[in-house]
Structure formats: structure tokens, C-alpha cells
Amino acid sequence: MGTCASVNANQVHPLPEAPGVRPDTAVFMRPSPSETTTATTKTLELRDATPLNLKQVFKLDFYPKEITDKATHVTKIHQGPPSQPFWNLEVNAEYEVGGGEAEEDLYMEMIQRPSMKSGDVQRALICSEAVYLSDLPDTDAIQQFFDHERNLHDFERVSVSRYGSVGYLLAETRDKKEVFVAFKGTTNFKDVMADLNIWQEGAGQSRDSHNSGVGGKYHAGFMRLAFLIPAHRILEEYSNSRIVVCGHSQGGAVAHIVALNMMVYLRTKGQPVDNVKSIAFGTPYFGNDGAQQFAEEHNFSPRLLTIVNEKDPVPYILRLAETVQCAGQTVLKKAEDFTAKATPVVVGILGLLTASGMLGVGAFVKGVASVAFSRIPAQLDECRRMLKLWGLTARELDSLYVPLGWYLCISCSTSKAGGRALWRRSVLTHPGSIQYTAPDIRAWKEEDFQRHRVSNYRTTFFEIARKTTYRDDDENTPSSDVIITDSIFPASIKSLIVLTKEGDSGMTKTCQVVIDGENLDFLTRDNPVSDLPVPDEKFVVVYSSRQRVALQCDIRTDRLSKGAAAVVRTHFQEVTASVDIEEVPELPYKVEEEGLIPEVVKAIQEKATPAKEEAAGPSVGSVLGHVGGAITDTASVVAGAASSTWDTVTGWFSSK
Known part of the structure; x- marks a missing residue:
């Protein structure tokens, strides 16, 4: 049996000094609580840098668990009892002593801190795991998963994308106070990474080279997938909500780019970006130093959190x-x-x-x-x-x-x-x-x-989290089964008209399919319309808005009949529409009308791509396409290295 030593609350307790060894020291600083007073600074031996001693010397009412190196901005998190020193401190370094927030908050008090709150990571993990279930034939799998994990979230309504190249879901809390948008990581790594000739793309250069929109360069594959999401519509639907975008592996890279698009869109509208966050798990890098500088300059970085298990290869x-x-x-x-x-x-x-x-x-x-x-x-x-x-x-x-x-x-x-x-x-x-x-x-x-x-990331995170549940299961916060719905962005089709050019006598004609309705900016680019006689199943989007989409394609008009049924696909639904046919002197929609730069127009005309969502995505419907005058920036994204890059891109996505 050992004895318990008494502790003098007013005394710092140094460890015994080895003979002939000069103690190593560092400077510790506690920020001032007001602008009228100065910060408190103390020099301590590294072996005395314990939460117990820091509490005493700075006269705190808590044990500080985090200190930040002022030179490198690396935060040290204390583990173990308060009497043990911080591990692996640098000699002569200056450390800022943080802490004092609520114990359940995972993150540290700093001059700037990750823009998250307690429970965000737990719920992002749940959504990032649930979105993979969309691959299963059992349509009830996602609902069963959310119901089984109800102690880890407070979601009440979930909508899952069923069609298109990007798998994602939206999970709402009560009264839509918060919404989580989770993107699925690809189940085939070569989908995004295999063609190693594809280079990053500029995301914020307009034709006159002035910066606008999202600055820097980004991974081409991740950016195209991100630009398939009409993020501005999500912002409109949840204008009074906290929005947390999330994803695992490559899905996390897509999530971060979507969040950047959202924040840029809000900034151009003069609106705050405080309600947009992004959390990624095990995600690869996706931007260059210009993208990093852009995020830093606009204070977007604290809103983009990537969680990495250092043992994940x-x-x-x-x-x-x-x-x-x-x-x-x-x-x-x-x-x-x-x-x-x-x-x-x-x-x-x-x-x-x-x-x-x-x-x-x-x-x-x-x-x-x-x-x-x-x-x-x-x-x-x-x-x-x-x-x-x-x-x-x-x-x-x-x-x-x-x-x-x-x-x-x-x-x-x-x-x-x-x-x-x-x-x-x-x-x-x-x-x-x-x-x-x-x-x-x-x-x-x-x-x-x-x-x-992603399930291992959940287990790993819970090893370091102070709180491993979201709900406390008390009577004031009763849980209920999650409702799976496709009605968050319900699609409706008012008309589907096939426009053919007068005088075109060939059996296969270049036509435009004009679709009017609601929520059409969620139309898939991967097989957007079926049951039309399109021999090569190739569609090019030439116009896109919330209420109208125009597609250009080659149709066997000898097999097309008025009143026939066609199926229109959005991310969430399939809707059957009756086909109408009209002859017009000229096809009304031109690629140039989308504001695309000439190199892209030429590339699209020369390389009409297969019906893969990625091929046409960045040309229309992206967030930047809705930022005043910035659609040419989106076009420059598509251009990449002009037609040579376009050849590579179309071949890449066509093989998916």
C-alpha cells in the first residue's frame, strides 16, 4: 500500500534535478481576458509543465489540457493525470495555454478554433457511414441504420440520392435547424485516381484572368464531382440552418470543395458563412498551395476539418x-x-x-x-x-x-x-x-x-472523444424513427419537348430535348432521360436552371412518336413524362450561350461525350455558375489544358 502525499495549492512542485544537468525551459503564455490587460507569461522547466502547475501559476479554475506552439501552431493535447507533464515539448519554445471551455467540447480554446461544435463529428461519422448503404438493394437499410444508431444523432428526416454519379444524402434535424450533407467515397479507387495524366484545374480564373469564385487549383476528378451538386439550391432550402458537409475518403474531398463553393456563393451575396462547415475522414489532399492560400485569406480554413488516423495507410x-x-x-x-x-x-x-x-x-x-x-x-x-x-x-x-x-x-x-x-x-x-x-x-x-x-474511424474517434453519444436519452429529448423521403427536392415535369430542325431529312437527327418542371437543377448527367431512341445514349447539357433543362443529342426520329413515355431522372427520383415533338427553324440553345470560353465550346463540339454526368457537369449548374458573372470561371475549370485535357477527361469518365 502506498501513501498519499499532501498538495499545497499555492506551490509549484518541481521534480528532483539530476546532478550536473541543466534544466530545459520553455515560455508559457496565457492570453489576457480583455484588451485592457496584458497577457501573463511564465517560464517553466519542461518537466514542470503539468496541468496542475499551469493551473496554479496562471490562477485558473480548471486544469488546462491544451497548449499551442506559437511558432508552428501545433497544439499539444495532454493525456494522463494533471500531475504529469505535457509530452514532447520543445526547449525555448513559446506556448499559449488554452482551455476553459465546456468539458464536452472536443476542441481547444485558441485565438482561432475549428468552427465546429460538440457532436458535429459524431453525426458526420454516422452520415458518412450511412451513405454507403445506398449501394445495397435493401431500400430500408439506411432507415434501419439511423434507427439503430439513434443515440449518436438527432436526425428526423433523410433524403438519399439514388441516381447519378455522386452518391450523397441530406439529413435534417428537428425544424431543419441543422442539415448534414454526406458524400459517398468511391468504391473503386481507380474511378477518381487511376488516370494519372489528369491534372488539377483552376477554379477561380475567368477569361480576363481576374480572380473570382474559388481560387487556386484542385484535383480535376474531385472538382467535377463536386460541381455536379447544385449547392446554391441547398443553401436556399436551408438558408436558416447550420449546414455541415461531410464525407469519407474521396467523398471527404468532394465535401470540402462543395463547402468552399457554398462559402464563396454566400460571400458574393454579402451573406455570412458562419453556418457552413465541412468534416472529412481519411481524405487525400485535393488542392494546391493557391487553394490553401485562398482558404486562409478568406478565413475558410477553420471551417474545413479533416480527421486522419495516423495508422491509416x-x-x-x-x-x-x-x-x-x-x-x-x-x-x-x-x-x-x-x-x-x-x-x-x-x-x-x-x-x-x-x-x-x-x-x-x-x-x-x-x-x-x-x-x-x-x-x-x-x-x-x-x-x-x-x-x-x-x-x-x-x-x-x-x-x-x-x-x-x-x-x-x-x-x-x-x-x-x-x-x-x-x-x-x-x-x-x-x-x-x-x-x-x-x-x-x-x-x-x-x-x-x-x-x-469509416466504421474504424468511428471506433478510433471514440477513443479520444470526451463524449461518445449525442443523445442523453432523457425524457426531454425523446428519439423517433427517421423518415426517409425524396420530397426535400421533389421533381415535377410539366413538359418534355423534342425539338428537331426543319428540313433535316436524315433518320438520325441532332435534336434538343427541352424539359420544363421543378427542381430540374438536380437532373443527373448520367443517363438523364431514358426510353428515347438515342442510339449512342449521349447527351450534352446546353442549358440548365431550376425550372428548365435543355439537352442536345442524336435521335432516331423514325422511332420517335408523339405521346410516348420517357423517364426523367433527378438525383432523387425517376419521373415519367409524355413526349411532344416540334419542328423549329433552328435549334434554340447554343453552347456559347452558357458563357463558355471558345476553347471549351470547340472541345464540346468536337468531343461530344458519353452520357456520363461528369462530362457536362462543370459547364452548367455549378455554384460558380450562379455567382454573378462567374460562369466563365466554371468554364475555365472544364477547359483545363483545353482540348487535350478534354480528350483525356471524356475517355476517363466514359470508362467508369
Whole structure:
């Protein structure tokens, strides 16, 4: 039995000093509560930097659990009893002592803090996991999931996209006070990452090169998927609500870009952006340093939070793939040679990740997954060998992807003696501090790759969260079953008219299909209309608004009859409409009327793309397309590197 030592509340308790060893110190500063007083500063030995001592020297009424390095902006989170010092402090560094908020709040008090509240991450995890269930044939699976997890959320109504290339859901709380918009990560990594010739795209350059809209460059695939979402309509529907956009893996990258679009749209309208947040889990980088600077300058970064399990190997692999992308775009001959050799290897790695079945909710075949995982380390070693062979470093590669927003990194360590696992969390706000040590890929095992699953992120987060439930199950907050509905943005079709040009005598004619109705800005670009005699099933969107959409396509008019039924698809519904036919002197809608720059017009005319939603998405319907005069910015997104990029993009999405 041990004895309990008494504690003098007015005394700092130094540890015994080893003979002949000079103590290491650091400066600790507590911000002033008002502008009329100065901050309090104390110098302490690192071994004395405990929450217990900091409470005493700064005369606080709580034990401070977080301190932030003023030079690097890295936040240290204390673990263990208050009498133990903070771990891994730097000698002579200056630390700002934070804290004092409610204990249930996960995040720290700082001059600037992540713009989230307690419970946001829990609910974002639930939505990011639920959206994968849209792949299952059981239409009740999502409702059953929300009902089963009712202690982790307060949602009452959910609408799930069933059609189109982007899987997402909207989950409302009571009286629409809050809405979560969750995007599904692709179940095939090669969908977004495989074609390594695709480069980032400018998102904020108009034809006169003046900055407007979203600044910087972004991953082309993620941006196209994000621009398929009519974010301005979501803002209009939930103008008085908190909006939290979220997603797992690649879905998190799409979520962050959608949130940026929303905030830019609100800023151009002179409205506050306080109610828009974004939370991503295990997400790869998706923007360049220009995008990062844009987010910092407009104070968007605290509203974009990425949560990473440091033992999750998948973000590292995706960053490697992005590095290969960037290498192919430099003027360095050795980088071009490296890309030519490395691309097949990286594509193979992405294929193995897909074969492992780690994304989605369906059970994967264990034998197949084990074989896939066992082959990944050798292929990663091959990529490293090639980098070394060509003498390439990250600094030599042009416009590499960089972290954007704030990061919550979760790590776990155990003692060599095999003691209790020690979980740590750290919030990183400075770009230079958001870096990852290259892992020992030879030590990766199958269970390491399973850490990328969204369900594992939930388990990991709960290891460091102060609160693992959302509801307290008291009588004042009764829970109820979630209602699954498609009526949040209900589609209605007033008319569907096929316009043909007078004098066109061919059996297959270039026509325009004009659809009038409501909520048509949610029309899918992937097979938007079926049961029309369109031989190649190719559609090009030439006009889009809430109440009208015009599609251009080739139709076998000899097989088209007035009064026939056609099916129109929005993200949430299929609606049957009666076909009308009219002859007109000229087809009324021209591509140029969309405000597209000439290079894009030429590319679209020369390369009419298959009916894949991504191909036409950025040309219409994006948030930037509704920001005054900024639709040309969206066009520049599509242009990329003009027609050469367009060839690559159309081929890429056509193969999906």
C-alpha cells in the first residue's frame, strides 16, 4: 500500500534535478481576458509543465489540457493525470495555454478554433457511414441504420440520392435547424485516381484572368464531382440552418470543395458563412498551395476539418498517386520519365485497394482481400525505388497537392512492455505542421488497411472523444424513427419537348430535348432521360436552371412518336413524362450561350461525350455558375489544358 502525499495549492512542485544537468525551459503564455490587460507569461522547466502547475501559476479554475506552439501552431493535447507533464515539448519554445471551455467540447480554446461544435463529428461519422448503404438493394437499410444508431444523432428526416454519379444524402434535424450533407467515397479507387495524366484545374480564373469564385487549383476528378451538386439550391432550402458537409475518403474531398463553393456563393451575396462547415475522414489532399492560400485569406480554413488516423495507410497511398500525377505535369525530363514508368505501378496499387473491398458496407472476400493486401507493399517499394532512381524530390515537382483546412490527427502508442494503449489527438492548423512521416510499408498488415474503413474511424474517434453519444436519452429529448423521403427536392415535369430542325431529312437527327418542371437543377448527367431512341445514349447539357433543362443529342426520329413515355431522372427520383415533338427553324440553345470560353465550346463540339454526368457537369449548374458573372470561371475549370485535357477527361469518365 502506498501513501498519499499532501498538495499545497499555492506551490509549484518541481521534480528532483539530476546532478550536473541543466534544466530545459520553455515560455508559457496565457492570453489576457480583455484588451485592457496584458497577457501573463511564465517560464517553466519542461518537466514542470503539468496541468496542475499551469493551473496554479496562471490562477485558473480548471486544469488546462491544451497548449499551442506559437511558432508552428501545433497544439499539444495532454493525456494522463494533471500531475504529469505535457509530452514532447520543445526547449525555448513559446506556448499559449488554452482551455476553459465546456468539458464536452472536443476542441481547444485558441485565438482561432475549428468552427465546429460538440457532436458535429459524431453525426458526420454516422452520415458518412450511412451513405454507403445506398449501394445495397435493401431500400430500408439506411432507415434501419439511423434507427439503430439513434443515440449518436438527432436526425428526423433523410433524403438519399439514388441516381447519378455522386452518391450523397441530406439529413435534417428537428425544424431543419441543422442539415448534414454526406458524400459517398468511391468504391473503386481507380474511378477518381487511376488516370494519372489528369491534372488539377483552376477554379477561380475567368477569361480576363481576374480572380473570382474559388481560387487556386484542385484535383480535376474531385472538382467535377463536386460541381455536379447544385449547392446554391441547398443553401436556399436551408438558408436558416447550420449546414455541415461531410464525407469519407474521396467523398471527404468532394465535401470540402462543395463547402468552399457554398462559402464563396454566400460571400458574393454579402451573406455570412458562419453556418457552413465541412468534416472529412481519411481524405487525400485535393488542392494546391493557391487553394490553401485562398482558404486562409478568406478565413475558410477553420471551417474545413479533416480527421486522419495516423495508422491509416490509404491517405499515404493516395498522396503517392497524386505525386505521380504532378510529376507528369512538370517540365523536368526526369519527372516525365518517372511518370511513364510509375503510372502502371500506381494504377496497379489502386486496383489492389479496390479489390480489397475496404470501401462500402458489403462484406469482402477475405481470401481475395488478403492476396491484394499482400501485394501492395512490394509495389510501393517499387515506386520508392523509382523515385530514388530518377533522383526526384517533392520540391522538384511542380504545384504539388498540399493540406487545406485544419487537421485532427489521431495516434495510438503502447509501451514496449505491452501496456495500455495511449491515444492522442492533435489539431494542426499550420500548413507546415500538417505533414506525415513516411510509414514503414514493409510492416503493413491486412488489419492496417482496414483502418481506412469509416466504421474504424468511428471506433478510433471514440477513443479520444470526451463524449461518445449525442443523445442523453432523457425524457426531454425523446428519439423517433427517421423518415426517409425524396420530397426535400421533389421533381415535377410539366413538359418534355423534342425539338428537331426543319428540313433535316436524315433518320438520325441532332435534336434538343427541352424539359420544363421543378427542381430540374438536380437532373443527373448520367443517363438523364431514358426510353428515347438515342442510339449512342449521349447527351450534352446546353442549358440548365431550376425550372428548365435543355439537352442536345442524336435521335432516331423514325422511332420517335408523339405521346410516348420517357423517364426523367433527378438525383432523387425517376419521373415519367409524355413526349411532344416540334419542328423549329433552328435549334434554340447554343453552347456559347452558357458563357463558355471558345476553347471549351470547340472541345464540346468536337468531343461530344458519353452520357456520363461528369462530362457536362462543370459547364452548367455549378455554384460558380450562379455567382454573378462567374460562369466563365466554371468554364475555365472544364477547359483545363483545353482540348487535350478534354480528350483525356471524356475517355476517363466514359470508362467508369
